[in-house]
Amino acid sequence: MTQPLDHHDALIYTMVTISAVDRAMTDAELARIGEIVSNLPVFDLYDADKLVPASRACGEILSGDSGLQLVLELIRDTLPTKLRETAYAVALEVAAADLFVRPEETRFLEMLADTLDLDKLTTAAIERGIRSRNTVI
Template sequence: MKSRDSLNAPEALVLTMVLVSAADGGITDGEIGAMSGQVQTLPVFHDFTTAQLQDVTDAAVQLLREADGLDRAARLIRAALTPNLRETAYALACEVIAGDRRTKDESLRMLDFVREELALDPLIAAAIERGVRARHQQAPTRA
């Protein structure tokens, strides 16, 4: 992160993904893969490098270890993101959770926290959740 006092939009999006990923006590390989895939493919991360992803992830984990880290992270994210990018942040958070087949209650509670902190319209949040769920469906196996 460029500064502990402010973030740019891609940094705030990564911080959001780290929030939900780290909520259950650690970041899994599946979650890292989901975050990396988003950074490599989405236009909002066009000039964002893998090295930056690692730096921001490390700084985000350090921030969350601070006494007021979660509240501070929420303030930084809100300040860095326009309303349309807040929807993107929520979609990315949902993607990270969906990428981890062993989602825990802590991650879902953190997703609720993110939705509330970003002040998303409940209908928009539900639509984002449903879209992510549809993308992560698996075909039944044949016997």
């Protein structure tokens, strides 16, 4: 991406990274990203045609040296403080999409929370809400 990131890009980068961190982007995770972009109010003014280019740009960064750390810094530096909890929530939604959160995803969530300076009580509340939304019998 040659232009600077905006808050939409930062949220896309968050979702793409949680999906890719275990090296297996599942159909369920990709579908959840699409659902989030289509339905979350924060994406109301987002041009969905930018989703694939933003995802590719994130993938290119992730494949480089220190790519994960660079993506985390981009997310932190781009997101306004009031969207940091949203970033954590959408990451959890994508991780939960296939109903199994892998250790690599858990580690990324810890790194994301640390990078975004989210406290344990806040992350636990978000996690509980996402777990409730995705529980099946």
